[in-house]
Amino acid sequence: MNQFWVFVRKEMWHILRDKQTLFVLLGMPVAQILIFGFALSNEVKNSKIAVLDLSKDQITQQLIERIDASKYFDLEENLTSPKDIERIFKKGKVKLVLVFENNFDKNLQHTHEAIIQLIADGTDPNVGTTLISYASSIINDYQKELFGNQLILYSIKPEVRMIYNEQLKASYNFVPGVMAMVLLLVCALMTSIAIVKEKELGTMEVLLVSPLNPFFVVISKSIPYLIISILNIVSILLLSYYVLKVPIKGNLILLMGVSILFIITSLSFGLFVSSTTRTQTAAMFGTLIGLFMPTLMFSGFMFPIDNMPWPMQLLSNLIPSKWFFIIVKSVMIKGLGILAIWREVLILLGFTVLMLFISIRKFNKRLDIA
């Protein structure tokens, strides 16, 4: 056991000496959370809009003021004719145009039906949908104030409600996603590189001739990355809670527990990669293409799995990050307990045990032809 800690100490020396890599490993989650939180956000703030008010009555004026006053929209221009709509969209600055029909107020009073047209720039469908839903909800609020619940503005009124994420906050989606990505990178990528590096250098041979248990070599390599990963989870959770205001609704201990489980899953994949590759480059490409890309595509973090054709949906079941993503969203955002996620937890456990089993077998076999 003492020899084990001698080995862990050596790994610590390696990592602490390489300040640049350490800085990247600890800084990456912070940078990703901040970038996703502020720069790459799907949320729309201060979007420029234009208004074509053919009615110019009291109601339309109030409604326009209300929309302009919200933090989501800024009124850029008052249009005078329908021809202007296309012109202003072509300029590209304005993403949404509101058109009030003639005699808006009068129609509303008499026929109980007035038409407002919301035209969004569909070149970016995500932004377009978000803008429409924000604008609709402001209009709905306004009409409720005006008439109580007696009247409705539209003959068909779509009611959009984003459960668990009423404001469609993107951070609810990407915090779990970033966690999955960072843990995979640190654990799977760094561990597999660290192990393969010893093979490349030729030091692995010397270690195997030493009385050190070969599996100790591998396990002690992953311990420093386990510690770094736990630090990463803590920094991600602190940042998302205090800076991005993402609530942690579920049990914090459960959340940490499942994260540590996922760390071990990632480590076991890292071990698997290192047992099948001989060079650092191969290990890197193996992890990036075999683990990282599928995580981006099939975890549900970037692209909704429900929209994929069924073969892809089947394939996504093989991506451990998908299950971790579900678990974190359930625990962190929905506040669910272990009873709601035991199936996903079992799947992750299964992956881990399988990967460890294969890696140990491969590792022992490799010794024989080393």
Next chain:
Amino acid sequence: MNNEYIIEVDSLTKKFGSFTAVDKISFTVKRGEIFGFLGANGAGKTTAIKMLSGLLQASSGSARVIDFNINKESEKIKANIGYMSQRFSLYDDLTVLENMKFYGGIYGLSNSKIQMKTDEIVKVLHIQDYKDKLVKSLPLGWKQKLAFSISILHEPPLVFLDEPTGGVDPVTRREFWELIVAAAHQGTTLFVTTHYMDEAEYCDTVSIMVDGRIEAMGSPKYLKEQFNSPDIHTLFVSLARQSKRTEI
């Protein structure tokens, strides 16, 4: 138990599929001698060393290394031998002292023992000024000597050196062999493979391997007389030419 021999090999064989890398070799190594294990590339030297050091399972045959059977007690063998591979085996990004602490540590040496040994090595190699420097800042010759000193840090009775002087200049090779001879004087048995035939002259016993078999074995003097050869180099070339394996 025969105390005269530290290694006794009996019909040791290793097959990879249909290829016989090591073909029923038998030999003995005396305690405290320098044993030169010569052979061309691909003759099976490294495979034989790996079997003797517990890295590889033998296909058939047996061997006793120190007092342990290689087929059953490879863990005990590993704890009692030193090993230096043909590739440089220290960590470049660790300091000289850290490398020594690490290798001493994995052989289970106590801190005070490691301290004592490192002081000794630093003194012998004259590297006082370098002990806290990263290994990568050392000249190659020094690294090689340091790697050897570290491979015998835990004072094993037997050390395997697999082409330890590959890529090293003649002056350093000479210094390196002085270290080897010094270790032999202290009672360590050294099992050395090499390509440099002039190095064979340092050995007490030399064996020449061709195509997985040992074709000649004895003291350098005896071999030269027996094969009527002016030096080991000429003898080696004439034996190696009989090889049917393609050279790498």
